[in-house]
Amino acid sequence: MNYHYRGSEWLRHRLSELSRLEGYTRPERLQGSQNQPESILRMDTNENLALPLEFVRAVMYEVVEDVDPRLYPEQQDELRSRIASYLGLSKDNIVIGDGSDQLIDLALVAFGYGHKSITLRPTFTFYRDRCLMHGIEVEEVMLNDNDGFSFSSDAIVKSGADICYICSPNNPTGNQFPRDTMLDVIERFDGLIMVDEAYAEFAGYSLKDLAVKRDNLMIFRTFSKAFGLAGARVGYAIACKEMMDIFNRVIQYPYAVSSISINAAISILKRLEQVKRVIEGVKAEREWLYRELGMLGLKAFRSDANFILFDVDEHEGVYRRLKEEGILVRRIGQIGGYRGCLRVTVGTREMNERFLNALGRACYNLQQ
Numbered sequence: 001m002n003y004h005y006r007g008s009e010w011l012r013h014r015l016s017e018l019s020r021l022e023g024y025t026r027p028e029r030l031q032g033s034q035n036q037p038e039s040i041l042r043m044d045t046n047e048n049l050a051l052p053l054e055f056v057r058a059v060m061y062e063v064v065e066d067v068d069p070r071l072y073p074e075q076q077d078e079l080r081s082r083i084a085s086y087l088g089l090s091k092d093n094i095v096i097g098d099g100s101d102q103l104i105d106l107a108l109v110a111f112g113y114g115h116k117s118i119t120l121r122p123t124f125t126f127y128r129d130r131c132l133m134h135g136i137e138v139e140e141v142m143l144n145d146n147d148g149f150s151f152s153s154d155a156i157v158k159s160g161a162d163i164c165y166i167c168s169p170n171n172p173t174g175n176q177f178p179r180d181t182m183l184d185v186i187e188r189f190d191g192l193i194m195v196d197e198a199y200a201e202f203a204g205y206s207l208k209d210l211a212v213k214r215d216n217l218m219i220f221r222t223f224s225k226a227f228g229l230a231g232a233r234v235g236y237a238i239a240c241k242e243m244m245d246i247f248n249r250v251i252q253y254p255y256a257v258s259s260i261s262i263n264a265a266i267s268i269l270k271r272l273e274q275v276k277r278v279i280e281g282v283k284a285e286r287e288w289l290y291r292e293l294g295m296l297g298l299k300a301f302r303s304d305a306n307f308i309l310f311d312v313d314e315h316e317g318v319y320r321r322l323k324e325e326g327i328l329v330r331r332i333g334q335i336g337g338y339r340g341c342l343r344v345t346v347g348t349r350e351m352n353e354r355f356l357n358a359l360g361r362a363c364y365n366l367q368q
Contacts, residue, residue, distance in 0.1 A: 021132055024125070030326060043345040043355060044330040046171075046199075046307050050285070050348050051228035051278050059271070063263040073259040075266065082269045083236055092241045093212045095248050096265075098256050100198060100220040100235030105130050107218060107237075108163075110251045111192055112136040115162035120151055122335055124167045124196060136163075145336030148302070149173040153184040164189050167196040169203050172332050172343045174303030176203040186210065186217060193217045199305035201226035201279050202286070211238045218243070223265050225306060226279050232261040282306050286346045292356050296363065299338065307345045314366045315340030321362030327355055 030040045042049065080091040097103035108130055117131050121140035131138045139159055143149040149170065156164055164185065169176040186193055186207070197219050200206045211219045219238040224230040234257060237247065268275065286303055293300035293310050300310040309332065312318045319331050319342060332341040344355060 018133065021129060022125075023129060027330065028323070028328060030323065030328065039326050041327045041347070041351055041354060043347060043351065044328040044343070045230075046225060046305070046345045047230045048226055048228040048278070048282070048306060049345070049351065050282050051275065055271075055274065056228050056268075059264055059267045060260075063260055063267055067259045067263055069259065071259070072255050073257060073262050075259065075262045076257070079234075079262050079266050080236075082266055086269055086272065087208055087238070089208065089212055089238065090241070093238055093244055094236055095239075095244050095252055096234065096236045096257055096262070097252065098235070098261075099224065099233040100196065100222040100237070101126055102256065103235055103237045103252075104165075104194065104196070104220055106247075106251050107192075107194060108134050108136060110247075112163055115191075116160065117163040117165060118156055118159045118161035119165040120167070120170065122170075122172060122332075123165075124171045124198075127165045127167075127196075143170075143173065143336070145338060149175050150181070151177070153181050153188070156185050157188045162191040163194065164191060165194045165196070167198070169197075169199040169303070169305040171198070171305070172307075172309055172330070172341070173335070174301060174305045174307055174309050174343075176205070176304035179205055182207060183210075186214065189216075191216065194220065196220045198222045198225055202283060202306045203304040208238050212240055215240050215242065223268070227265070227268050227275055229261075229264055229268060232264045233257070234261050234265045281348075282346050285349060285352055288349075289344075289346055289352050289356070292352075293359075296356070296360055298363075307343050309335075309341055309343050311338040312340045312342060312363065315342050317366045318342065318359065318362045321365065322355075322358055325358040325361075327358050329355075 027044045076096055077091065079096055080094040083094050084091040104127060112134055116137045118139045118141065119127055121142050128138050139161060141151050141155045143151055168182065193216055195207055197206055198221065200221060208219055211217045217239065221236055223232065223234040286308065290300050290308055293308065298310050298312055300308055315331065319329065322329055330343040332343050335341050346352065
């Protein structure tokens, strides 16, 4: 179809610019049989599938019965209070959003125009994509794959950038950067620092307590990973009271998150002890899976998240073989000197064993 532009040259130019951006590539999806939908293992998007489905469905059933969908959501303050209680902070330090992605995007809209940003590579690609969409120049610092995917704080501090984005634990490498490195960046960087802690519940530390004391540090977190509510799309940011007041009053949409999603987050926070037990189980499985990947002769990388990055010689062939057995992992490809990286979500022991058995067969068959 040919579209007719009536003198809107600027619009055509802008559409041309946007068309050159990569955007988010949604993962492949497979259909299980009608009688066995669980035959497909989704181990590619880091959802917390170790959290029992019956548990999460019970939360959602409770919420649906209590919510009047004719009304605008007015439970934001209650959720902020419950998040604050969970973190040991004040609700004045919290803003909620339609997933942490939305809050990251709003921060770029509010603070990024006309400025330069610096981030790491590889990392969560959404950040770079949104910077480019908003016309924000992005510099990337390559992670050192010879030193546990580390980076030099000097490279960040001396960049001359106005905004710094660090995902820690980092996606897709899985490592949480040393606290001393992060503190050095926070102390010396002259600009806004955005730290994405989507996987913080699986890691060793959080910078949340520091964020409320600084006027240039924002922490982003989510209910999509540890809390098993990826489909509900609830995220939140943590920062000093002044910044969060402006975010809540001016920057965030009036009703950004649905009543069902807000109440689902409130409800699951009431069941925190069960969620924590599952998190501890995932962490234990992560260590077991890491060792088992090594026993297969593969290079696996230590992780502080709920996934593991590993390197195989024929990663495209391994990916296809796993898919044929109904198991989806994430194709990453080359990272530094590692050319065939795949990323797998840590699940239950049953899920992990099924994955390992299929992976062993795939590697063996490709070597023949």
